[in-house]
Amino acid sequence: MFANETLKVLNHYRAKRHSSSLTLVQKRGMREVRELIRLKTIRLSVSDKGGEFVVIPYQLDVEVTKKHLEDASLYHPSSEKEFKRKYRKLNHEWAKMARAAGSKPSVISQLKVALPTVLYLLIKTHKLVSSDDLASNDPSLFKVRPIISRVDGPTDRITWFLTLIFNQLLKHIPAHLTNTQMFLDRLRTAQPNSGCVMESLDVTALYTNVSNDSAMQAVLELLMQHEGEINMYGFKIEQLMALLKECLSCSIFRWSGKYYAQIRGLAMGQRLAPSLAIATFQPILRIPRCFWIVYVLRSPTAGA
Template sequence: MPFPSPFFKQQAANPSVDVSFRIFADAVYKTLARQRQRKINSNISLTQKEGIKQIRELIQSAQIRLSTSDKGGEFVVIPHQLDVAITERHLQDVSLYRPSSAGEFLTQYRKLNREWASEAKTAGLHPSAIARLKIDLPVCPVLYTLIKTHKFQASDEFKSNDPSAFKVRPIVSCVGGPTDRIGWFLNTIFGQLLKYIPAHLTNTHMFLNRLRTTNITEGCVMESFDVNALYTNVSNDSAMQAIFELLSEHVGTINLHGFSISQLMLLLKACLNCNVFRWYGRYFAQVRGLAMGQRLAPTLAIAFMAKIELPTLSCRPLLYCRYIDDCFVICATQADMDKCFQLMNEQSEHIKLTRDKPTDGWLSFLNVQVRITKGVYWTKWYRKPSNKNILVHFLSAHPSHMKRAVVTNMFRTAAKVCSGRAEKEESLELARQIAMSNGYEGHVSTSKRRRQLLPRNRDPTIAEKIPFCLPFISDEVSTAIRQCLRRSALNNIVSVVEIPPGNLKRQLVRNRMYDRFCITPNCVVCPTGKPGNCMCSGVIYLITCISCGEEYIGETARPLCARIREHLDGKQRSRESTPLGNHRRVQHDGANFDVNVKILAQEPETSARKTLEALWIQAKNPKMNRKEECLSITRELAPYLELLF
């Protein structure tokens, strides 16, 4: 389950492992202490640093919004006023959206939580799993848009200030929202059904296998069909009906985790009814289709398209396969192809398809191009013109093995999808040009590429090992840490996982740019931090008494405002069992006092968060904390305090 447990259970002591851990912790500390004395050279120039600083200031002052494009991957810088006008124009489509309210959002998520708790309990799910998948205080999903730069017909359109000149892809970010975790659970069940959809593709390899087994006739024709705005045009009722039919037919072959079909359909309906989102402080509800960004959307869209394509499959084309909304079709004659296209456009009021025919004999689909000549097919690697071919740059602060893997996989894919020697050479040359444009010139030789195209031998035990997550500093440090692991005899149960530093996208792109504001009455968190901090979860926080300056450090997995509300309630009632209540009675003789709250760190994993809390308490020695309230700092971790503070 990809969600942290809200509870922390301390493991029983294991003497042999404890000794190894002490050796490992001491060795890692010495390695980091040595590294701390060394100067790390930056991989960006002073001019680039100044440019990043200026962009960050423009974003913070709400003069611009920085995002990525819909398909190319490049950055899009757009003036604030134009961005707002584009989104407002999109939201004016009354066939898709209607005004809503915070009250409706509250009603929806409470109803979903009640139904989830009831049905999951009836199904026999463990109480801890029920609680872990329910979000008692969810954040409201927010809308953001991606500019479809590949739709621009001329360079002058980039300079336009007319909102109607820009086509966008709307995305509703549901991370931390009401349906986030419940939708994930339902998806683990419904996702098992996709293998029973005949036309469904999961990757290029499956497509090439289908193409390889197709009886291609001389004179046949091929085309690709594309569905316009599939997600927003899906009929939710039809998608639910498709899921119901698949469940009914294959109920004996999939794991329902104790749920009945009727219970699953009830929960699916409840998730789809949670359709309220926020933009710029205003609430809206989506009245048609699926929100791109909801976990269930891809599975439901695939199931819905399975119903749309049934009449086409009954026409028995030589090949019909589909990757979500992109269809590849081979028919014996052009008349058969036209009939298939017409049938698919007649199945739903809102579903409309466009068609593409081969150009110079080649038809692109996914990341390959296909050509059919005299009943024989040929394939080669393909990159869309809109794709900017951005890879992890050779000079970026990533582990060398990660950068090698990126380039290796690109060359391997380029060679693997090709049908002949000439196509393979052409594809490998394209891959070489892309590698060179990302700084790998002179670092990928022809002989090396050939070695990299050989089958990969992966260590099957890596997935079973405990990950030791380490911020990437340098290859030298990572190698030293792995040596520490081997010396402490932990390398058979622990693997080092390097976390690269935040790239420009993570540092500068903010999808909640217009919706980070405080909604907590009489908030004591946001005034001393950033708007919206009160809804952050998985944090270590500092409470300071404004009257005397004494402090309290705590941690919580829930939204911070919920935990602070409990602290303030204890203060208001002067409860001795609470830190603020006891502080009021002992230090202020029952007189009330004001506090402010600051977030010290964020950490989603409970065990790591509690360790960080203990380190902060050890470093700051807050007067309001009691000794039994936190984990003790072990001898192995105590030296790390000087590295952290």
């Protein structure tokens, strides 16, 4: 019944003509912006936190990205050959583990992808404090958040599957909140005494400073403690850990036709990054305290 009613609504609006809310001047402006993007005169994106549009000269965007990729502690040059070796190994491990777990052949094949991930940067406009900063063409002045987009990349669908399993573990972490209302409720029920002191802490580049080994160890401990309480979809712990290791090691991406590898930490854009970061926080949250409130990349988490 629900499907029938939904189909009726869809058919109703499919046949309905919609008029644009843009004026002729606005439409012309949109066409001009698209043309500037096509000609690689500008790059149009959103900012890291503010949500505003960022229009930056295309060549300046290239220079900012090149400057970012010079960080040898985080990236090193790679190659298409190395990328293919990594994704083929990942797909081989996935097929082997999935067959052993009894997954359907159609599911196994659907989760394989051979396209490389790509890098793009979000400008931290809140770090540009003066009008001179906004007008500057110095690439070293711009602070950025790197996003390695894994949409339809080699690890995208496999990590989607792993996330189905690992996210079930988050309910066993007192610091994890499922929504903003839960966060507000925790604040209202907190009753610190006069001996408590409020402190605010920030982790610089949280994801890239979470080591893969620490993240894997945290997940392994949670799986061993709660294996019988979650749906493992037929997989064993050692199989999940093997897949997780391969996904984290498949860290090669492409930018401007060249291949690079991220050699440290979790990548922004990695489906598993939020749950792995939260799991890695566990030892810190065991430190005696009156009340913990923790934000992981603007996703509120708390523990009491």
